[in-house]
Amino acid sequence: SQTIHQWPATLVQPVGSPLSxxxxxxxxxxxxxxxxxxxxxxxxxxxxxxxxxGQISSEVPQNLSASRPQDRQFILxxxxxxxxxxxxxxxxxxxxxxxxxxxGDGTRLSxx
Amino acid sequence: DAKxxxxxxxxxxxxxPVHLPCNHSTISGTDYIHWYRQLPSQGPEYVIxxxxxxxxxxxxxxxxxxxxxxxxxxxxxxxxxDAAVYYCILREIIQGAQKLVFGQGTRLTIxx
Numbered sequence: 448s449q450t451i452h453q454w455p456a457t458l459v460q461p462v463g464s465p466l467s468x469x470x471x472x473x474x475x476x477x478x479x480x481x482x483x484x485x486x487x488x489x490x491x492x493x494x495x496x497x498x499x500x501g502q503i504s505s506e507v508p509q510n511l512s513a514s515r516p517q518d519r520q521f522i523l524x525x526x527x528x529x530x531x532x533x534x535x536x537x538x539x540x541x542x543x544x545x546x547x548x549x550x551g552d553g554t555r556l557s558x559x
Numbered sequence: 560d561a562k563x564x565x566x567x568x569x570x571x572x573x574x575x576p577v578h579l580p581c582n583h584s585t586i587s588g589t590d591y592i593h594w595y596r597q598l599p600s601q602g603p604e605y606v607i608x609x610x611x612x613x614x615x616x617x618x619x620x621x622x623x624x625x626x627x628x629x630x631x632x633x634x635x636x637x638x639x640x641d642a643a644v645y646y647c648i649l650r651e652i653i654q655g656a657q658k659l660v661f662g663q664g665t666r667l668t669i670x671x
Contacts, residue, residue, distance in 0.1 A: 479656045490646070490661035491603065498655045506658075537602045544657050547593070550602030 449474035453538050453551035461559055466511075466525040468554050470538030473519065478540040480521040481548065482513055485535040497521060533558045563647045568666045571637050579632040579665055581647030586627050591650040593659060594621065594632050596643040603646065603661075606632065642669045 450473045460466060472478050479498050483491040493506045495513035503513050510529050514522045521538055535555050539548040564582040571577045583592065591610050595603040607614055607621045609630075614621040620633040634641055646664040650657055 481656070483661075490663055491659075493658060493660070496653070496656045496658075504654055504656070535600075539602070541657060544652055544655065545591075547605035547608060548595075548603075548657065548659060549605065553600075553602050555600075 449540075449549065451538060451540055451549055451551040453536075453554055455554060456552065457555045457557075459557045459559060460528050462530055463527050466523070466528050466532070466556070468523040468536055468538075468556075470521040470523075470551060471519055472521075472540045475519070475540070475542060477518060478542060479544070480515060481539040481541075482521065482523050483537040483539065483550075485537065485553075487534070491537065495523070528558050530558050532556065562660075563649060563662055565645075565647050565662065565665045567663065568668065570668045570670065572670045573639060574636055577634040577637045577641070577667065577669075579634075579645050579647075579667065580629065581631070582629045583647070583649055584628045586649055589652070592621065592623060592627075592630050593648045593650050594619070595646045595648065595659075595661075596641075597646070597664070598643045604643075606645070608650070637669050639669050639671060642667055 452471050481496045482494045485491045497503050497515045511525050535553050537550050537553045539550045541548045591608050593608040594606040597603040607619050609621045622631045644664040644666050646661050648659045
């Protein structure tokens, strides 16, 4: 069966520090991968999506970047975190455009 | 982005059916209707999706109006574990990937 792993579960970082969140998927090949952010009390906002290795599309301009160095690995990064980067970050995968998305357990990021 | 409208909150009793409404008057012919739910501090969980015909699975049923401008998620026998925020989403396609736009959803409370 397919599984998705995100880590860490929680993270506290100072303003201006770098960020790297990792997401891996097991049990499937060539998944579509997604990064979302959920601000407190809000709905999810799509940040990045990828349909293949090295293929990254951004939905909104921001202080973050994404990379897909391997088929089932999706990384969210920042060189210098801002206070506004705080939130609940979720990775998701789908087997195709007509298949549902499956979400990880998320990373709760607090910026101090 | 295609829009949906849901009530902010609903309340029901355990072991009773729950009907969660969703309006999507601007839906296009290729938009699938997706439902996800989210428990506190967890990633969203896929519930069900459909295009034109009513759909059933082990979790719920989806009733879609003939003109597709509204739909209803039906939980046949609610349990306390069904308490969550339910999102009705119109799936769009962007460059070979899905785009799910999450609104505020309906917060469902189940009374014992």
